[in-house]
Amino acid sequence: MLPQSLDRHSAIPLYFQIQQHLSDEIRSGKLRPADPIPSEQEIAARLQVSRMTARQAIKYMCNLGLVYTRRGKGTFVSGVKLEKNFRQVLSFSEEMRAQGNRASSRVVHFKTIRADSELAEALHIGLNEEVVSLCRVRLANSQPMAVEASHLALRSVPNLMKLFNPRSSLYQALSDNYGIEVMFADEIVEAGLARARESKLLRVVAGSPVLYFRRIAFTGNGKPIEYVKAAYRGDRYKLVNRLTRPEGGTLRHKS
Amino acid sequence: MLPQSLDRHSAIPLYFQIQQHLSDEIRSGKLRPADPIPSEQEIAARLQVSRMTARQAIKYMCNLGLVYTRRGKGTFVSGVKLEKNFRQVLSFSEEMRAQGNRASSRVVHFKTIRADSELAEALHIGLNEEVVSLCRVRLANSQPMAVEASHLALRSVPNLMKLFNPRSSLYQALSDNYGIEVMFADEIVEAGLARARESKLLRVVAGSPVLYFRRIAFTGNGKPIEYVKAAYRGDRYKLVNRLTRPEGGTLRHKS
């Protein structure tokens, strides 16, 4: 249930080693849903760490939704499959690979355009500013899944047109060439019917159901970096979301 | 920027008071996106708390996405509107109210049925077990928005048929009568075309775009309690999601 000992000279923090070990026990099925995990004090005593460190490991798994805690009772494995992709900022290829599909893309266009009001608002730039527009058909196992158009302010990524090979990973290029890391993204999803242009690219009949996405990706400091408009085939794509309860503070009752 | 002092005799934990104060400063606009918030040490010194307590307050806001931290630099306000509903487990009425709409419902049916294989799998019960089925049309400002059918294993909520007024809040009834609190939910969203029965209830023409939801709500211990199937009008409803980066452990570099 607990490791024999921790590597105190490793670059991996102690709380992370503890968390990894317990997570493995859960994923491997040795710890089953509703099973209690060792208490904070037991972890502290057995692994010779302070209780705060044991607590940090548990808090971490708690935030991941792997376990839940009950005051006075203990900490228990939550009966949830985490195999499923709860949606994170993943590139299309990362997402498909995670599901065991072979991802590929076909570039429809890669050019600079002028910002219309929608782009200007999304990217926080001025009207008519130059914007890099990359439109790709996304394929899984050679079947078209989606049409996706990424837009980035040229000002944020000067020379992207020359530095970037549109057949490679955009997020990788942002990281390598500009040190830009996408930290989170907000997206709006709507149901719609495939328009003529999309239906051709997706190889479906016009009027087929599609999921329309608009997504703004942000860097760590809250600056919008990428605006994506996409249409996903309704017959081949579904969203999987995890909804959680709003966090609330614990009240300490006065005596 | 920081409160004058904390209420040390309050039932509210110190870290929560600190977090509340800083959150208010952000929401009111006194702290603007990309502004630094006071450092952990400054909070600790000025408010006479230990650094770990200051840190806990910041960690809390960090988890909410209100701020982000940069090692060696500080903690900064993330430029994100949190007014938007990032999706939580909310009842339809809570969700509509949060958006300033008047929510109401029309009960289509409220009865017990036998579990088919889909229900049995979703609720972790046996085939043909008794299930409470509550189907409602959801209205916002008297306009139909969605058809929603909730299913609960009768075994989990004995007497629900008698205890519950289908025109009132289901989640409230679960909490009041059974002490059941929904802690999280997993949902699958797909795009589709309104079928005949749905199009009548939603007052749209058959074949209009809709968002199909299947949602399983769980109690804290990971037990599935409710299975919802719903169809939302594609022209009136959109999803807003916040996608985040997978959390990773920080590596401590060896010297």
Place this chain on the structure above:
DNA sequence: AAGTGGTCTAGACCACTCG
């Protein structure tokens, strides 16, 4: 060099749950 957040310690008191 000074300041920041990341990790960690070894204690403490509390409220809650259960037998």
Place this chain on the structure above:
DNA sequence: GAGTGGTCTAGACCACTTG
């Protein structure tokens, strides 16, 4: 009453960032 998690303290050393 014994065990649990929730909060809190007053220190410590470290790596990272910036001037």
